[in-house]
Amino acid sequence: MTALDHTHDVNAHSWLESANAAGADFPIQNLPFSVFRRRGTQQAFRGGVAIGDQVVDLAALAATPALEGAALQAARAAAQPALNDFFALGPAAWRALRHALFALLKDGAAPGQLALLRDCLVPQREAEHSVPARIGDYTDFYTSLDHALNCTRLLLAEGDVTPNFRWLPIAYHGRASTIGVSGQTFRRPMGQVMPPGAKAPLYQACARMDYELELGIWIGQGNAAGEPIAMAQAEQHVFGICLLNDWSARDIQVWEMAPLGPFLAKNFATTISPWIVTMDALAPYRTAWPRPATDPQPLDYLDSPANREAGAIDIRLEVWLESQRARQEGRGPARLSSTSFRHQYWSVAQMVAHHTMGGCALNPGDLLGSGTISGPGPGEAGALLELASAGRNPVPLGDGDERGFLEDGDAVLLRGWCEKPGAARIGFGESRGTVLAALR
Known part of the structure; x- marks a missing residue:
């Protein structure tokens, strides 16, 4: 550290x-x-x-x-x-x-x-601004227990995460070609969806467009193939962190995920903030990385005294939504949620160590997504899927406007900062992306 x-x-x-x-x-x-x-x-x-x-x-x-x-x-x-x-x-x-x-x-x-x-x-x-590095590879993690539980319990009230979630940082390989910097606009994707009760899928525009509040982790120095990065050295391979919105087409995602996971539902757009806050700048905001005693403890390659002492980072995060109507009427965006990265179940060092433990080579400029960041309390969900209970309980935006999922013209703004007594407040700027109508 x-x-x-x-x-x-x-x-x-x-x-x-x-x-x-x-x-x-x-x-x-x-x-x-x-x-x-x-x-x-x-x-x-x-x-x-x-x-x-x-x-x-x-x-x-x-x-x-x-x-x-x-x-x-x-x-x-x-x-x-x-x-x-x-x-x-x-x-x-x-x-x-x-x-x-x-x-x-x-x-x-x-x-x-x-x-x-x-x-x-x-x-x-x-x-x-431009995307700040040539991104050779992009990996998106799934590391918030609160987010995973919220999503699971939309389907089964007493459900739990899959057994592997508490043992390893789950991830999938994403698409680097559609990563854009703040200000990115993109068209609502087309795809296959399976309506409830239907016998065959339909090809149509996504009807359940969502955002995901994440952080982007920029790899600095890489590692040679076959030479895993140990926990003790993991953060020496990380240059810094930015804001990241992992846009998600939920109806396409549900149909395509079995058995291999996200594909078209995640590869049409990812929006990052232009500024990379260095790990050095974040040093005052390190905090203990907790693991409940009743949960499985990390295997040795995912554990270290330094990570337990200061592996978490208290980065405060907010999601705001500016509808097309709000823009036309000159109103500001509505705040949807706020949380902190310190709640994440797996740390940055653990993501890096696990990514390389099988021999994978990371390269300078590779980007890791933290996975959706949700906290344990009300109003701390990092996706509209959670906040609006899969569209069943739309979130009010003010003046009678509400959202179950995103509409065309909606702009989503992610903001982040660190702040505490005795340390200087530092910010991440903003990640802003706007959904446009599908190209049919």
Whole structure:
């Protein structure tokens, strides 16, 4: 686990005033990465780091004398149109660049350095983003016990999860080609569905469109095929975390899942936030990873003292829905639910260790989905399927509007942040995606 250092100092401030605003997502203690360019230009995409309401252009910064040594090497790698080469450099390089940026952006920086940095800033309102890395492979996990129980009990009130759920982090291999960055729009998918009582399936547009509140886990350094990553080293292979919406066509999913699991119901769109919050930035928000004594305890390869002590991360999460009607009437989005990633039954380290234990090679830029994040209390469900009881109890949106499942024109917004006394609040920005009508 990452140790706390001077970059986590709650009293540190930036010379850029917008970074010091109360409730801001991007203070100097955060410094998340993305890939961006100025909107409306044909500039090459390049790596950037958020600070307040600005983006540090790493291509511009790498061309100045402000950096040297490992930090300069890291900035040059991160200045590319994708962050894969930067990810591959590993934790020492990631930390060198973080520390150098912190020094350059901190209040009291040398006047000459301050002038260099100001010339490398781009207002966030003028930036457009791309998926931050070339994603070779995408794996989606299923690791929230609360979510799994909620879904199971929609069918059987006293039902339980499958026996393997409490023994291993379940996952399936997803589709990387339809992963898009916040602002993504996509058409409601067509597919086969089996109506209740029917003798043959129908080919039609999805009628039960849903979202799933997840986090995306970006792999930094990979591992060689046949060489599993041990729990003790797992988080050294993780660069950082973003927001992720795993859109789901529930009626298509129910019909196709037996016997091999999700396919077309999950491969039409996945929306991520542009900013990757580093594991270093998340260090103040580590918390104990609990496992009830009455539950099976992890096998040795999925267990470690460090994971039990601080394997969970208290990332607060919210889901908001903006209907087309709300947009037309100038109303804001309605909040549907809120929860925390600390409730997840399996940790980030366990996902990585299990993914590789059979010999699978992870590569820089691979993306893991955490699985839907639901908490134990009312209003903590991470999918509309749970909140609306499979459409039987629609969720009110205000002004008489309600949703059992998503309608055309609906935009779903995921938001995330970490906050506690004695630590700086850090945010993840936003993941926003919009459902369009099917192309029939």
